[in-house]
Amino acid sequence: MNSHVSQEPKIALSGISKSFPGVRALHQVSLELYPGQVTALIGENGAGKSTLVKTMTGIYQPDEGEIRVGGNTVTLPSPHDAFQAGITAIHQETVLFDELSVAENIFIGHAPKSRFGMIDWRRMQERATTLLEDIGAAHISPETRLKDLGIANKHLVAVARALSINAEIVIMDEPTAALSHKEIDDLFELVELLKSQGKAILFISHKFDEIYRIADRYTVFRDGEMVGKGLLSEISQDEIVKMMVGRSVDQVFPKTEVTAGEEVLKVSGYSHPTEFADIGFSLRKGEILGFYGLVGAGRSEIMQALFGITKPSKGAVRVDGEVAVIRSPAEAIEKGIVYVPEDRGKQGAVIGLPIFQNVTLPSLKATSKNGFLRLAEEYRLAREYSERLDLRAASLDQDVGNLSGGNQQKVVIAKWLATKPKVIILDEPTKGIDIGSKAAVHEFMSELAGQGLAVIMVSSELPEIMGMSDRIIVMREGRIVSEVENNEDLKAEVLVRAAAGIGEEA
Template sequence: MDTTAQHKVEAERPEPSGPAQNTSPRLTLSGISKSFPGVRALHKVSLSLYPGQVTALIGENGAGKSTLVKIMTGIYQPDSGEIGIDGQATTLPSAHAAFGHGITAIHQETVLFDDLSVAENIFLGHAPRTRFGTIDWRTMRNNAREVLETMRAGHIDADARLRDLGIANKHLVAVARAMSIDARIVIMDEPTAALSMKEIEELFLLIEFLKSEGKAVLFISHKFDEIYRIADRYTVFRDGEMVGEGLLKHATQNEIVRMMVGRNVDHIFPQREPKIGAPMLSVSGLSHPTEFDDISFELRKGEILGFYGLVGAGRSEVMQAIAGITRTSGGTISLDGKTIAPKSAADSIEAGIVYVPEERGKQGVVIGLPIFQNVSLPSLKRTSKSGVLRLAEEFSLARSYTERLDLRASSLSQDVGTLSGGGFCQTPRVLTNLEAWTRRRLRMYLWRQWGNGHNRYKELRRRGVPKLRDQQKVVIAKWLATAPKVIILDEPTKGIDIGSKAAVHGFMAELVAQGLSVIMVSSELPEILGMSDRVVVMREGRIAATYDNKGLDAETLVRTAAGIAA
């Protein structure tokens, strides 16, 4: 959102709906602190939620937002501080206790049960009973229908299995569950991450309904357009501390960003002079029996080619076919003038095409393996001799690329599953199948590396270098280690904060400056317009148009993606 539009939003923004601004808060947290071994997650933070209002909790990954939510829902216990509900001091020793106080959370991925019906999910744990103590199924179904009708979600069948519903309707069921217990405090943690634009609009209507019912809503999101659209108040966390709060209409986006990251992020998209060369990747008539048809485009050396489209347009499916993950039914792929026919991901990697997936936690890393093995996994030929892996080579390869990305971890032998959005100082993990003498030498080596890394980490924090999400860094390091010619980034900034986005964008600019070619799949219009040299728009499995990014505007892209005539 540019400055002009920002001021316009502020000028047009109404006063918070619901009770008057001087209403007492429904929930207060004061002086909350929480530490884990080697990590101070929260330090004397405060938060207030008001009935009939939405408070946005804003902060970079690793700022302490998730820890605070777990304290509010009884999963974690604070080391110090006080919790108050309606002015009365209270404790939340368990999730059940928080539930009993009317606190419920709706997460990015709904915590419901696919094999149960909608009604069973809504009343799970507090189902109506007959006089014999058994579940009153008829009353439960009728009550579920009544709750859904009240929410204007009567189109959802109370008897339907949850697995048969879409993501948006699952969110509605989660909210219906909150309404069924008369929840007074509703926490929404990145609720729009997996929703289409239409579903997001429906969710916003639902939030307005919750406000009208006097619920106190905590809304966590990295998307400023959503925050300014739906929230009344804001609270900003940085490095586990509360650094600002107030009415959102009194704060500009730049002011909030400055509070988030401790510095200005005026140039989220780096200024660069593209040096675009000859075609590097040529795709002609690529087709799949069900996902896409007749896909043709060119990617040139040193170019960032953006792919935009609405949910279901087939963008990720095309990229997975180019990366050899899925088979095609027709078409050709040429890389650097040579035709290739990848039958597996290994074929594409060998040719020089790598794919960084959207679901990095599920598809990008191997949970349970240490960082260095995740990085070296696609490059085993370089780190082995006569079929025997060389540990020193694996560490050397991993260290060279993770240092380049400023990975923040206690050691390269740390389980990649323990990495977070900027966390550090986790307990080192040593491979258990090493002989004792090797283990001792490795510990000494890792301790030296930890000391060097910790000093470098403190220096980076002092300078205010933006943070990429650590698992994302491992995925990118893994594929850069294969020395690719083309790198495909599928939703590279999904679910990360504005400071981390700036780091990702700066890194992409470095890649193309070094002669790599980048395909960027993104659903975020500012990112597409800010980073792409050209933009391919897909609609219903086909390419609808290709634009040079000179004077291109968001309206043109949305109209093309939706098939709306100008």
């Protein structure tokens, strides 16, 4: 069936650029998808893959560049237009409607109508059944409510939906992230089916074994630019990895040399029933320990357990040599472990409360006396830390919601420093903030380590990990796969290979 593959791309993007305030997400990138072929889009986190997908599905408008579908130039001002142009995306977290039936999900927006303009339920059920049979998913009943299906089956529904609108271009954005081996096999069979029908498929994954198994072509992005493309049969994994990381180091990290002091934190045999297993590491005063891995490798989950948000099933944590039992965030704070979460808006800053109350929130027990708060003490603490962090705000009574992202991050960091911690865990500390604030956070991190604080930094950004850490732990699928000292000899490729599991049998 693949013999009639033409060399005319089904969709071709050229010269696409997209910027956000302070960030250049895409710069002059191009991408072609051919009928009956799978093209893998490869790149690190932040390379611009998601932005490109959003451009192709009408969510973002490119600042410049051209999109051609079947030879005609098109604009995609809205997701509906992308849909009309035959482009559909199957996401990691499938965006469908949990409370509706499978058939309704397949046909939402283009349900078959009866003569009176009402939905023709019978025809809808029949067509849904046929579509599901076509993709080998006859086991899914069209009447099932979507929320009762697992992720693999939800993907199948999404594919059925794509077929129902005769989508010619199918984007699969990390579709295997939450699937078991068997489910991945089934999904790939389906991809083969779509290929045989002449669909053009874009496949985004971090897993090289999957890419080599399913894809025909590759396109590599790095820092918002297209750095290579071609046939997968003509390139080795090593060469692709080199393309992914081969950056010019134009970012300077203000890491100062610190002689690490005595051990403050020791974790051993730390396991969770579903998220991570056999985690062991130690952390010393003045050290910055980087945790690198793909999104979903279990790094944040470990940190949340250390902070008492989730319960580990076994393992021991020692703080200053003493066994620490941590069952709640309050106990973690008491033991001197604090956690600055990734989602600043949702988990960090309390938008709606003034700055000073944000800063003192975790220290309230310490600053109050007999259950009563001491406002003067609170203001003193807030002033002290906002000065140390160079916080830009009109007044400490200002709502944090009115501050810029960088200043909000400073409030969040101030709030944790005010508890006088021994260990500070920063989860993706610079994700989504502008370059200037990024540098300030890095500088501050370095300063903290210089003052003897032990820092754990979870980051998916290689330059940050390599620029800031003294030691780096690489995780994959809930386990530590590598622990290395960070020095000039360390190659970025080593980390990427470890995180992606290249060179081992998965």
